[in-house]
Amino acid sequence: MNTVDGLLDLLVLEKINENEFNGISETVGNPIVFGGQVLAQALNAASRTITNKRVLHSMHAYFLETGNLNLPITYNVSIIRDGGSFSVRRVTAHQKETTIFILSASFHQEEMGYEHQTTMKPGLKQPEDLLSWTEILNQWGDMLPKSLKSFFEIERPIEFKPTIVANPLDKKDLPPFYDVWFKLKGNVKDLDLATKQQILTYISDYNILVSILNPHASKAHWGNTQTASLDHSMWYFRDFDFKDWMLFSIESPNASGARGFARGHIFTRDGKLVASVAQEGLMRPKS
Template sequence: MKNSKELIALLNLKQINNNTFSGESVTIGSPNVFGGQVLAQAVNAAYRTISENRFLHSLHSYFLEAGDLTIAIDYHVEEIRDGGSFSTRRVTAKQNEKTIFILAASFHRKEDGFEHQTAMNNSIKQPEELLSWEDMVAKFGDFLPKRIKHFLSIERPIDFKPVRVPNPLEPENLPAKEEIWFKLKGEIPAMDLRLKHQILTYISDYNVLNAAFNPNAKEHNFGNTQTASLDHSMWFFRDFDFNDWMLFSAESPNTFGARGLSRGNIYTRKGELIASFAQEGLMRPKKK
């Protein structure tokens, strides 16, 4: 995938019947299906059973099995409840009758209420001052480890610009934080809030465990550690526009027992908080 148009096509599932949908997969460099893709496709399936005046406000999910890139994924939606203000859906994703993922999602009709939010870190560099993953390959590709160069070179529909770029040749332990600007590539079409939620869900599974790696980065990295998303939760707050850069800001309160927890917020460049997320991931050191 090279742009937002191809990403939107990937997330738009084929309808099998009223509550069952099917989707294909595209690799992001892993031998297995990208967790963010399954998340976003499940949100697409759930939204297809929801009335137009209700919007996703929270999701909670578990990754149960690694997805096979060569097999279509079937998504079945259970309509758990439609109340006066909220609707709840459960989505089960399967390949060859094996359940690989489950999602619970809640949708809320728009209402007025009180307001406050956590402030964005305004002391960081702006995206125009930073290198994207593609810039790093062009500038430092001859010096990067083969595994890192391969991952950064894969075509993606999103540009990522990390605020802090660690030196892979001289790793050091860092604070348990990660801040990355991101923006969709290509011409960005008009989108309703439903589609924005699906795309943001897809993006939210990128970079999320970096914060959990940072305190032990001198010895452990994605090359010598077995990693996998175990669960993923999100909460959606305000509408937003994909035409400008947005900030993914994560912190990790804990790693222990071969698991790491990351949580954080997603902001517009103006500092509006649009979503929060949390994920626990497997971080199992590989035996030498």
């Protein structure tokens, strides 16, 4: 899966009945199902039960069990409410008899109102001045730790360009921030808003835990730390397109009790705030 077409094939589910859908999985370099995939597939299921043209504005989810890459995932949608302005759906995902994930999503009719937004960090390097994950692999692949090299070698439908590339062999703590540009690969068609939101949600589970690990980089790394997404929330503010680079600007305010918390904002290249994300992740030192 190395283009947006492959990603769309993954995210658009097979319909079993009006409220039940099946999905398959593809690895992103880990032996378990990628959390962003389950988030986006669950939103695909929820949105297909919305018949009143309401737009997704928020979702909140919990990862309950690791997913098996070799088994289909069944998504059951419960219609919780269709009110005067908002519609709410609950999605439960399971493999065989095991519930692996739950999500609540709220959809809102389009309305006019007051507007303001936070701004993008000033002075960040532009994508043309940065190395992508693919270019980092090509230039320094032989010097990367084996696990990191294997992760970079997986073909993906998204190209990422971090604004700062830390040397994994340089054992020093870093600030609790991570800013990364991203862009879809392939021919980006004119996608409807629901599909764009599902793709954005898929992307939002990449990179977010980096900001939590950064302040402990002198002793902690992906090889000696057990990591996993525990929950994930997202709020969607404005329409956008994927034809140019977008920025995911992430910070981690806290880590404690073998858990870390991160939050971030997603901007278009011209500074329009599209969405905000929050996640708590497991950050357990391996003994």
